[in-house]
Amino acid sequence: WETALKSIASESECPRYGGLSMGPQVGLMPLGQNPKSGLWEFYAPLTGAPPMWNSASGEYGIGKDTAVVLILVPGATFAMGGQGDPWAESDEFPPQQVALDAYFLGKHEVTQAQYERITGSNPSDYFWDPTSGELLLHHPVENVGWDEARRCALRLGMDLPTEAQWEWAARAGLAD
Numbered sequence: 001w002e003t004a005l006k007s008i009a010s011e012s013e014c015p016r017y018g019g020l021s022m023g024p025q026v027g028l029m030p031l032g033q034n035p036k037s038g039l040w041e042f043y044a045p046l047t048g049a050p051p052m053w054n055s056a057s058g059e060y061g062i063g064k065d066t067a068v069v070l071i072l073v074p075g076a077t078f079a080m081g082g083q084g085d086p087w088a089e090s091d092e093f094p095p096q097q098v099a100l101d102a103y104f105l106g107k108h109e110v111t112q113a114q115y116e117r118i119t120g121s122n123p124s125d126y127f128w129d130p131t132s133g134e135l136l137l138h139h140p141v142e143n144v145g146w147d148e149a150r151r152c153a154l155r156l157g158m159d160l161p162t163e164a165q166w167e168w169a170a171r172a173g174l175a176d
Helices: 002-009 112-119 146-155 163-170
Strands: 029-033 040-044 068-073 076-080 096-100 103-106
Touching: 002 029, 002 040, 068 163, 076 163, 096 163, 103 163, 112 146
Parallel strands: none
Antiparallel strands: 029 040, 040 068, 068 103, 076 096
């Protein structure tokens, strides 16, 4: 944690965080700074084993035993809402300025195995390959509603992202 916190607070090492000062986060362990995005990644030990780095892909691999991986998303102020999107809903206009503090967001969908470790059940319909008989527990969990997903996150001291957090992360750091 000491290395991670110093790196995150260093504007020269992690300029996207803008000198963010924070403490260790209960329930998370640092993995490192992603060389592609420059953002720090963490894993939740209660959800599985630390992911293994795949040097060929430059990413952490996902398997049936892998823990949930979270990205520390930098805070920002941005114009949220429909901007030049012909499919935007009427309530997305006009864009509103929204300020967000830094937050954690899952890097991948929660797998069936992760969900089962957290809740004790797997509600998925597609958990095995009918051709090979292989269990597909490393695939995303499905058949989970918003309320169930939130209860699952809260068990870990986490929560689902807000609409603003989701929109900001989906922009991949692009300007307004």
